[in-house]
Amino acid sequence: MKYILIIGDGMADDPTEKLGGKTPLEVVSKPNMDRLAAEGELGSVNNCPKELPAGSDTAILSIFGCDPRKCYTGRAPLEAAAQGVSLQPGDVAYRCNMASLEEGDMPFEARRILSHSSGGIDGELSKRLVEDLFADPEFAALAAKARAEVHPTLTYRHIVLQHGGDTTGLTLTPPHDHLTEVCGPHLPRGGSAGPVLRELMEASFRFLSAHPINVRRRAKGLLPANCIWFWAEGTAAALPSFEAAYRKKGAVISAVPLCHGIGALIGLDRITVPGATGEKDTNYLGKGQAAVKALLEDGYDFVGVHVEAPDECSHNGDTEGKLKAIEDIDKFVLGEILCKMTGEDYRILILSDHKTLTDTRGHAHGYVPYILYDSRVKAGSGLAYTEANGLLGPHVEDGVALMGMLFRE
């Protein structure tokens, strides 16, 4: 018996005028998801406890059976684990985005946030820029004073570790929730860390704006990666062992550090797929093929496949991209798995981790639809996979129950 999880990040949504009062799941062509929903259990689940921020970090912890109310200490420590960076007592990890702020002669705090990802900057360039920044003598002196060190990744999502950090009274803001707004009100503030982090961001703007890579980007009409943006702060996280909890040997396939980090902390093996980007141009088929290989050739009982693209498109205001991403998940990830798993006994759980709204470009709390399908059973809801149809089925109050439901005999 094999077990499969597919998370379409941020697929779920609310009806929008952009789609004639419908949701993306209601308008896209997704024959595989709709068949499994009709032949399986179609319900709704709440993965983001209302007392915690709505987002992939709390939602994916729930989905993998870790109660975020007990073990959530912030997003960055989870991402740091993906790089093999473990936090010592007293350490604080921060997500460090390569962001784009408005340029021109104006005070730093008057600059608008143009992009949380510098327009999806190439990973190699992003890494070079942040390494050059932390090597710059003026900036390095400030970083040393703050006891901050950078752990670059090949994406716009870097990690900064602060030894002896203190987040008491600190307020940080996700840049993707305030795109096009003036940055002043959203800069780090409060506690002892607020002013220090803000000073580092302002210094990064001075250095990065003049960096040759950004001079070339501007010349090509691309957004300059001219500011590091701190958010998602957290301290060391201790998560329960997946194998101990479910007696299953498992692996996770994702392009984003968050999912690989959670996988690392709960003891799942991490599978990377060439060409998996975390953006809408990711290698969907490669992810489907890697899942099948993990189950049928490499002996795993369980594989979790996470696809970031729908969430990223939502944040970028790219509705067409979101629709295409969902269709590609259905066709190339799920389609490949269903085709190659023909004749095998398996149970599969398909869901969105949380809603990412087309209208606000931000995350939202609330129920999201799930499909629980068993290849041995053909009796199901008879309905297509949508938010509204999911609400007609079982309501799972707490996403922490999902893994138990998937492994239920």
Ligand SMILES: [Zn+2]
């Ligand atoms: Zn998400």
